[in-house]
Amino acid sequence: MTKNRVIYFFLILNFAVTGVYGWGDQGHRLISKHAMNNLPIEMSAFKVWADTISALAPDPDKRRKYDSTEYSKHFIDIDFYEEFNSYKMERNLNRLKEKYSDSVVVRMGILPWNTIDNYKTLVEVMRSKNKDKTIKLMSDLGHYIADAHNPMHTILDYDGPQTNQKGLHSRYESKMFNRYYDEIVFGLKNVNPQNIPNIDNYVWDYILASHYNHQLLFISDIEAVKVDSTYGEKYYEILWYRTKFLTLQFLNNASEVIVSIFFAAWIEAGKPALNDFY
Numbered sequence: 001m002t003k004n005r006v007i008y009f010f011l012i013l014n015f016a017v018t019g020v021y022g023w024g025d026q027g028h029r030l031i032s033k034h035a036m037n038n039l040p041i042e043m044s045a046f047k048v049w050a051d052t053i054s055a056l057a058p059d060p061d062k063r064r065k066y067d068s069t070e071y072s073k074h075f076i077d078i079d080f081y082e083e084f085n086s087y088k089m090e091r092n093l094n095r096l097k098e099k100y101s102d103s104v105v106v107r108m109g110i111l112p113w114n115t116i117d118n119y120k121t122l123v124e125v126m127r128s129k130n131k132d133k134t135i136k137l138m139s140d141l142g143h144y145i146a147d148a149h150n151p152m153h154t155i156l157d158y159d160g161p162q163t164n165q166k167g168l169h170s171r172y173e174s175k176m177f178n179r180y181y182d183e184i185v186f187g188l189k190n191v192n193p194q195n196i197p198n199i200d201n202y203v204w205d206y207i208l209a210s211h212y213n214h215q216l217l218f219i220s221d222i223e224a225v226k227v228d229s230t231y232g233e234k235y236y237e238i239l240w241y242r243t244k245f246l247t248l249q250f251l252n253n254a255s256e257v258i259v260s261i262f263f264a265a266w267i268e269a270g271k272p273a274l275n276d277f278y
């Protein structure tokens, strides 16, 4: 076993044991609800599904307990790949699997491809006016998009063991998030759909943007620990103080991307009316 292999097998085991959950149930429900409430005027009739889609938003994390194919859909450890580290990431899943093997690529996470597949399926179920499947797909897609906007879901060192910052993942996305929930709700802005000329490029772009924001979280953790190494109240105050602006941006961006992808899927499906689903 090479050194790299030992490291990533350790990481996988660690991920499986600690269970790392995007933005937590509360966060996923909040982002989904916010996105649904921001659907553009042409799709505004679909806002009646906001509560249902929001309530289902945490489901993909729950599925990981009984569906072994679910686990890898929530992240990509993109910096594992030498192609990425030399600024020419291979986006073709088959070519990547040919080089690294199916099992390695799955272990490193399939978030981008899963998101793109879900988009295509959403277009199909919207076209066939299948209400239950459309609601489920919109809820699932919203979840995976929100996960991608947490930089910890886009890096190999997703929980800080390589830099001796173990536990950062949950300190950031769950403990800090829950402590500052009210301020987060207050910091959400109205968003409008962006035009998506190419879904593949769009998904990869926001995943790369998320990845390149991860350093701030690691630096903020180091600075917060200098003041409070017991991870007490002061630690979280500093972590929030340093990451608040970017965290709100992640969540607003996630909402904007969800709205944009829902709108693009609906247009591609031929703009079905809400009544068509009943």
Ligand SMILES: [Zn+2]
Pocket (backbone or CB within 6 Å): 021, 022, 023, 060, 061, 074, 143, 147
């Ligand atoms: Zn997740």
